[in-house]
Amino acid sequence: xxxxxxxxxxxxxxxxxxxxxxxxxxxxxxxxxxxxxxxxxxxxxxxxxxxxxxxxxxxxxxxxxxxxxxxxxxxxxxxxxxxxxxxxxxxxxxxxxxxxxxxxxxxxxxxxxxxxxxxxxxxxxxxxxxxxxxxxxxxxxxxxxxxxxxxxxxxxxxxxxxxxxxxxxxxxxxxxxxxxxxxxxxxxxxxxxxxxxxxxxxxxxxxxxxxxxxxxxxxxxxxxxxxxxxxxxxxxxxxxxxxxxxxxxxxxxxxxxxxxxxxxxxxxxxxxxxxxxxxxxxxxxx
Amino acid sequence: xxxxxxxxxxxxxxxxxxxxxxxxxxxxxxxxxxxxxxxxxxxxxxxxxxxxxxxxxxxxxxxxxxxxxxxxxxxxxxxxxxxxxxxxxxxxxxxxxxxxxxxxxxxxxxxxxxxxxxxxxxxxxxxxxxxxxxxxxxxxxxxxxxxxxxxxxxxxxxxxxxxxxxxxxxxxxxxxxxxxxxxxxxxxxxxxxxxxxxxxxxxxxxxxxxxxxxxxxxxxxxxxxxxxxxxxxxxxxxxxxxxxxxxxxxxxxxxxxxxxxxxxxxxxxxxxxxxxxx
Numbered sequence: 001x002x003x004x005x006x007x008x009x010x011x012x013x014x015x016x017x018x019x020x021x022x023x024x025x026x027x028x029x030x031x032x033x034x035x036x037x038x039x040x041x042x043x044x045x046x047x048x049x050x051x052x053x054x055x056x057x058x059x060x061x062x063x064x065x066x067x068x069x070x071x072x073x074x075x076x077x078x079x080x081x082x083x084x085x086x087x088x089x090x091x092x093x094x095x096x097x098x099x100x101x102x103x104x105x106x107x108x109x110x111x112x113x114x115x116x117x118x119x120x121x122x123x124x125x126x127x128x129x130x131x132x133x134x135x136x137x138x139x140x141x142x143x144x145x146x147x148x149x150x151x152x153x154x155x156x157x158x159x160x161x162x163x164x165x166x167x168x169x170x171x172x173x174x175x176x177x178x179x180x181x182x183x184x185x186x187x188x189x190x191x192x193x194x195x196x197x198x199x200x201x202x203x204x205x206x207x208x209x210x211x212x213x214x215x216x217x218x219x220x221x222x223x224x225x226x227x228x229x230x231x232x233x234x235x236x237x238x239x240x241x242x243x244x245x246x247x248x249x250x251x252x253x254x255x256x257x258x259x260x261x262x263x264x265x266x267x268x269x270x271x272x273x274x275x276x277x278x279x280x281x282x283x284x285x286x
Numbered sequence: 287x288x289x290x291x292x293x294x295x296x297x298x299x300x301x302x303x304x305x306x307x308x309x310x311x312x313x314x315x316x317x318x319x320x321x322x323x324x325x326x327x328x329x330x331x332x333x334x335x336x337x338x339x340x341x342x343x344x345x346x347x348x349x350x351x352x353x354x355x356x357x358x359x360x361x362x363x364x365x366x367x368x369x370x371x372x373x374x375x376x377x378x379x380x381x382x383x384x385x386x387x388x389x390x391x392x393x394x395x396x397x398x399x400x401x402x403x404x405x406x407x408x409x410x411x412x413x414x415x416x417x418x419x420x421x422x423x424x425x426x427x428x429x430x431x432x433x434x435x436x437x438x439x440x441x442x443x444x445x446x447x448x449x450x451x452x453x454x455x456x457x458x459x460x461x462x463x464x465x466x467x468x469x470x471x472x473x474x475x476x477x478x479x480x481x482x483x484x485x486x487x488x489x490x491x492x493x494x495x496x497x498x499x500x501x502x503x504x505x506x507x508x509x510x511x512x513x514x515x516x517x518x519x520x521x522x523x524x525x526x527x528x529x530x531x532x533x534x535x536x537x538x539x540x541x542x543x544x545x546x547x548x549x550x551x552x553x554x555x556x557x558x559x560x561x562x563x564x
């Protein structure tokens with residue numbers, strides 16, 4: 001074959017082999033994700049209403065969804081509510097950011113330094129299984145009833161998962177990519193920066209996601225236990241509602257906690273999906 | 287280790303300056319698993335050497351040693367200070383980088399002494415992609431390309447290293463026959479234009495005859511050089527031509543003898559024979 005013939009045959013073969021995958025439109029993707037969720041919510045509300053109608057508990061203890069959603073609507077129009085959400089979210093973000101920082105430093109050190117791994121590897125996993133609420137007595141002793149006590153526990157709750165995500169990512173860097181990096185001439189820090197860190201990104205991201213779940217739980221526990229005067233927060237509102245036997249308020253606050261948790265989790269899920277799509281990890285085998 | 291009992295020399299390297307020289311190289315894994323036994327091998331500058339053997343002949347081990355991915359237990363490997371690039375059976379591209387960025391990374395690491403700008407590297411990467419007929423695919427991600435295209439990106443990345451010696455570890459083993467034929471043509475062209483020294487590992491006899499200036503047959507467990515076949519057929523050759531098939535048959539017979547040597551006398555002879563008949 002002549003050179004032009006070769007290049008033409010190659011171009012032809014390439015054209016045949018390229019997949020013609022097209023992504024569906026945004027609206028149709030949103031709808032396909034949304035309708036199962038909407039159905040699930042409707043189903044839950046219906047079961048709830050049935051339980052209330054059955055008269056299992058008096059309505060001032062267990063109000064129906066309509067009462068609670070009405071209460072939630074009232075709160076959404078109230079400035080106090082936004083103050084509470086703002087305080088809680090500020091704590092969540094500060095705590096989570098600190099946890100990411102700690103998790104990154106610890107994870108990077110432990111994954112690279114063998115003696116550190118032997119010393120702290122299983123300790124980190126152990127910390128991950130420790131219920132964060134068990135830290136609060138110590139946190140209150142150390143920091144009194146202050147925001148620092150809450151942040152302390154949030155960081156302790158989330159950092160181990162984040163560190164573990166990074167460690168697992170480093171451990172499972174495909175050996176073939178390490179060899180390819182080595183052949184290119186990448187060594188030590190350069191290998192870490194150009195191959196190992198990017199390769200561990202998916203695992204790190206799932207560590208972040210899990211870390212967030214732990215952070216959010218720790219924060220809610222903290223806000224119930226560590227009530228700071230003159231500072232309203234979601235946890236404090238929940239505690240108030242219980243004290244005042246305000247069942248609709250209590251349930252409305254719980255819905256807020258649930259929704260925030262779900263929304264943040266969906267953000268992590270979207271980031272994870274975007275990553276998988278960019279790397280081609282979302283394709284069916286073959 | 288003692289010196290090799292017989293020195294196998296190739297007529298082709300005479301007059302060529304050697305680019306890679308292995309002298310009585312042995313590799314032992316663990317305590318006593320001898321993978322390579324006193325392998326002596328020379329590849330002349332600009333020579334295309336195919337290493338052929340059945341399973342367990344330590345072909346990949348040999349390449350890893352030359353590439354510096356692993357260390358020899360005994361013996362000496364001299365690559366004359368030349369730059370070495372390597373291709374694997376998988377493309378081993380970084381999935382987080384675009385096709386172009388994969389090549390730019392190689393350019394960046396290779397050209398550490400010289401200061402190249404990002405723009406220069408991008409332009410150079412586009413040129414390299416043009417060489418492997420993938421101009422215009424730079425912005426794609428590796429997973430968006432077919433297996434054959436990815437392997438060509440890997441080739442372009444290896445070329446980006448400005449290597450003198452290209453090690454190839456069954457690079458086309460996972461591809462379909464038609465794509466493989468085309469890539470043989472491609473590789474041959476690039477090898478000639480760039481005067482590369484190629485060490486090409488394969489278990490496919492016809493592929494070895496199609497490409498090599500010389501085919502080096504390795505025995506299995508432990509790997510040693512048992513015979514060398516200079517290939518003097520005119521280029522370009524076709525994998526399906528009678529001459530290639532004839533020569534391949536001769537080599538396959540020799541390879542089959544080697545495989546049969548491993549059949550335990552108590553059992554029946556190996557039914558499948560050599561896996562190398564293409």
